[in-house]
Amino acid sequence: MDSLSATHRATATRSSGTLVASGFEHYMLTDESRSHPMVSYLEVGLAGAVDLDCLAAALPAAYARHPLMAARIVPRWGRSPLWEPVATLPPLAVVTDPNRHLVPQGDEFLDLTASPGCRAAIETRGETSRILLFVHHACADALGMVAFVVDWLNAYGRAKGSGGDVPPELPPPDLDRLRSRADLAGVRSPHSFAERMEKVRKILHKARPKPLAGAVGNPVPVTPPGHCIRTLTAEEFQELQARSRAVGMTINDRLACAMLRTVLRWQEEHGPVDPRDLYRLIIPISRRTAEDRDLPACNKISYKFLARTAEAIRRPDLDAKVHEELDFLRRHRLQIVNVLKMINRFQRLRLTRWLLPPTKCFATAVLSNIGDVASVFSDRLPTRDGVWETAGLRVTSLACAPPRRPLTHNTVVAIGYGGTLTLSSRGDGRGLSYAATERFLGMLTGELVGAGS
Incomplete structure (x- = not known):
């Protein structure tokens, strides 16, 4: 040593x-x-x-x-x-x-x-x-x-x-x-200042997404972390990849559509749903580039806000519309930079707590896909059959869930590892109970596996 x-x-x-x-x-x-x-x-x-x-x-x-x-x-x-x-x-x-x-x-x-x-x-x-x-x-x-x-x-x-x-x-x-992890120099939005401020106003005050129904008022303690986990079989994951490629969609597109449909099904099971009810996902987007290969751990993300009404989620063109919106983001990456600039201004002006009070719901749920981590770090740990091995140890599984704000009752992380996809959500009772989180994750997995079949 x-x-x-x-x-x-x-x-x-x-x-x-x-x-x-x-x-x-x-x-x-x-x-x-x-x-x-x-x-x-x-x-x-x-x-x-x-x-x-x-x-x-x-x-x-x-x-x-x-x-x-x-x-x-x-x-x-x-x-x-x-x-x-x-x-x-x-x-x-x-x-x-x-x-x-x-x-x-x-x-x-x-x-x-x-x-x-x-x-x-x-x-x-x-x-x-x-x-x-x-x-x-x-x-x-x-x-x-x-x-x-x-x-x-x-x-x-x-x-x-x-x-x-x-x-x-x-x-x-x-x-x-x-x-230089926060450097945004040289990035300019094609939208005017007035247009950008209207988007901010819509996100923060005008559009009011519905919180997920069935939240626990007095959570029952669970042994931390309380992760609920669903892992697709290798066959299910391969079929999902093939179906996605056949229609020009990514796994992330499929995840977002499945999450929106699961949220709507969940709401319908817990009471009447107005077609105008708005549901919003926060999708963390990594700002890392190929040059960040050896970047130490930090929080280098921003957020994509993906919002749909109940009526829009029910439409047959949901997949195409979501793919179009997320593909624009992948090609231009402007929105995530604009959101980051907005947050930086809030902090400088000391407006964060006033603009983001805990009594308001800004997102129904969070969906994060961190990709195929084994391939990302394959130069640091050797892999066999898609999993890391070192000194007689084999990394068999990974699960994670991000934090949540008070009225965002569910967060889901997707991790590609070992030739498949794992979905995890923390059932710690701060939003849904552990049992309800398990059920929501099961519904999401079923929706994802059955997508396009």
Whole structure:
């Protein structure tokens, strides 16, 4: 482990120093509450015997490669806060009691001014284990959380493996890209200022999406993270891919359409639906490019707002219209940049809490597709049959769900891994109950698998 420690010390020296928080990161701090903290769990299933001492010793190497996961927030009056490195990092928690929680459900608010926004734990049961990464959304988005775990397992594999079982040495983290993560220079919208402000007014005040029915008033505690998980069979996923390609759609298009139809079916089961009722999805969109290959973990996303009335969801042209809207976004990416600029202005003018009160519903649900992560990070961890393997460990599954605002009662994450697609949603009772979340996810999976059949 001496070489691993030396590598960690060298990387930590290069990554030391403060960073100015971006407007989007500052927003994540402003738009949270103790009842609805901006936190996420990443759940990673492992098969094989784990050397816990070696895994714990490898954790600092991952922290060193991802500075925002190892820093606290320093507020500054009238200016953006700073990320400041801390001397003592949270250690790996080994959970041996199944009744013990990594973080109690009622105490998930992370005060980033006091400590870093990352906690790591592992539960072991014989030859199977589960890594739980608990992270504040200001520090990393879902892809950043996956990158952190991949680099952690890379360090573990390099310390523990032998021969052909040793993963490749990682290049230094691109700290220059991290410093420029919020750079939007040179991006201009073709719309006038008045047109853009009208869109903002419509999103924030004029259009009123319906919240998802059936939310729990007094949630029953569950053992965190409380992920509900559905994984398509390899055959189902291949058929979904083939049907999508046949009509020129992407998996993301299919997911968005299936989510809208599932939301409408759910509402119809819980009461009458007016054809004019509006349902809005927030779809996080990554702003990463090919140059961000070695970007450390951060939250480099923006949002796409996809809204439809009940009447529009029922129309046979829903798939074509959604594909057209999302394809325009993929080709031009203007809306996600405009949304990010809007958030930055809110923060500078201190308008976030006034414009985004917790008593208003701005989205019915959240749908995030982070793509085929095994291929994205295949240069960091070797894969076999589409899954990562290192030092006798096999990563068998991944699940995650983003945080939610008070009246957004369901969030779903899609992760491509192991030659299939996994959908996960957190049934922690802050929105739907665990049982209701399970049922909603089952309906969504059925809608997705049956799409176009």
